[in-house]
Amino acid sequence: MDQQENNNQEENIVAIKRIILQIRRPREKQGIDLTKTEYEWLPDARNQRTEYTAKIYAYRNGAWVYPGEPRRITFTLYDISKEKGVCMNFPMDANTNPDLFFAEGDDRMQEYNFSEDDTSGSACPTKILDEDDNPSHEHHYLKATTKEAVTEATVIIRCEDYGAFGWLKAEASGCEPIPPREKNSDPSEGIGPNDIRIPLDEDGNNIADCAPQDGWGLPANSDEDSIPVGDGTPGDGLTNYEEYRGFIVADSVTLTHLRTDIELKDLFILDKAGYGLGWIDAAELSIHLIKSPEYYNGDSSDKTNELPDSGTQVINYNRGYATGGEQHALRLVDDTVAGFIGYCCGKGPGTPGTCNRVTVDIDACLNPNEDENRLDQTIAHEIGHAINLWHHGQNTKHTHFNVSSDPAHGTTSGDMDCIMRYYKAYNYWCYPKADEPDGCKTHTWGINESAGTTFCTDPKGTGFNDWFDEYNNRASEGKGSCKYQIKVKDW
């Protein structure tokens, strides 16, 4: 036996002794954990990819020590949201595939086997805001298992909804779950589920804790917007989850995704006329523009005294989780309605759900003989009817001295600076007075009457409508105080 053989024999003996020792030693407990979702993480439907890492530890001397024994690790996504589309108003005819799934095509996911594909329905949109910002994909896998036994594995999850939520857990054979840990930190102590919420959502309303729409844990179906107060009805018809999941808007010409404010009442408008929204900002609503009919599920057909066609002009048409009901958007068009300068078509005045379109007649508004402010005032006035505003009084047929006049408490009554008041529509207002020749006394506004620029807060007549106390030309009963009649919530 030469020296080389002696050495080999000794090495073999040492190795056998080591194996014997290992076999005799009591088997170490193995554990698996998972990294938590970062606090700032918000779901983004445009091919957003997020990493989560699981590690296997051995339990030694009262603590989890990395590495433990290699195992095949299985990641499972469960209770994943399957909301229609990618946000509240895009796309139409969308599928309900899982909003979170394993990114099978990602280079970092080559060492995985995938299972539990939950794909159905139409293809997912490949364009959300820009071309190919959500590349096409055939599968929505909810389970991914490493091909080899490992002690650490990082999985990539793809998001396809601005309101995505769900759970992720990591498992390995013979491993106890260890509560999740912060990224790049030591393992937690003890044993407990390693399941994590995506996004981070400790209050469990399925709204990311970091999002303002979480409202410190308010229920997802709350709708308590309070600005402006309007008629006192809280809300704008969009629940906190819907405001969080958001909308695709064209506020800055290019398309953007917007999570709206849960304190401000929102109003969405498709400005097909292209003339802007005039002075409607006086309503103090938070107004957003949408680009085309696909962002509210299509135009209603044109109707004069009917509600919009069912399901059309609905800004939250992809609603599902935590919804309260349909909320409509308005369509602003340039059209001629014989005898009118503008018109709110539908069954209003009422909320946007009562109105299928707001029209302005550009030829009438921009006539060279017409007041230059007529267009901006008319747009705001007609939109006003679609947010529950009435005229200051009934517009009745009334003639006095063969000169156009309005009876007291009619359309020209009330605050002269109110957008909802008709201006330059009559030369006089009349108040009943028995000793006058026609049973009416008239009072003129003169030629200096100008367009209202605000929504009034009091029915009391001002300016030329405030002739004297006995004959103050107040708005008619229940009208006026327009600012405190505003309502946008459809349900």
Add this chain to the structure above:
Amino acid sequence: MGINEPKGIRISLKLNKKNDVSIYEDEPLTLTISIVNNLALTANSANAYYISQINDLKKKLELRKISEDDFKAKLNEFEKKLAEVKTFVFGGPEGWTQLINIWVLEKDNWIRTNWPWKHLLHHPRSQVVKLNGKTSCIMEVGLDPEDVNRPKGKYIIKAILEIAPNKNIESNTCTVNFITKRMQKTEKESEPVNLNLGRYTYKRLQLEKSMEYADLILSKNQNSILAWSLKGEIEETRGELDKAETAYLHSIEAYWKQVPADSEPPISLQIKLTRVQSRKLFQ
């Protein structure tokens, strides 16, 4: 002029209120360009509530209902929530409409049209405009019917606003097909076609021609609200206030003949009537 980056401005182009049109030789083409500052529009609406709160605070301070310290603290709180409103000022001695040009696609190249455009209207009427989100700019130009210098065939066109030197904003594109024949007799005699011609010629201040179209309609339909209204506008523009008043009264009468008695009075016509009566009273 204090020009900012033109982000947020939208220019819309329409031809006879549509994106794509085909027109006959004896039909006018009206091109409407509107310019809206969308970014300022939405910022204004988001700010409106906070601005009203700031105004209330200022009133309270004036009336000494709030201490200076409280005022400053609350003012700071509201001001933080205000979104920036970028406004754009453009125009000059020759008017803001001079900064807009119409371009046509020819052999894969965009070139400025030398078509015989005629100015119809613009709003606002000032020479320099401030696009602040509360008001918009609108310009209409047209191609007269029967104008031999009108092009023939199909074209893609767009509008470009040179809001500042080397800062252009482009509109959407529209398609126009100039058909090389005239309307059929029945179509030409229809009320909508004559009304369109009447309105177009009125905007061109061809008042005699415009009146002919209005009269033609009324010779067939004495209850045409829109024809009476057009007639009133023509007379009003001519300064014939009595005739204008009569025409407006006719249009209101026609309206009441066509709608139920409890309908809303025709406010547009009422405004016109009032305007004329007012001018008569104060002239």
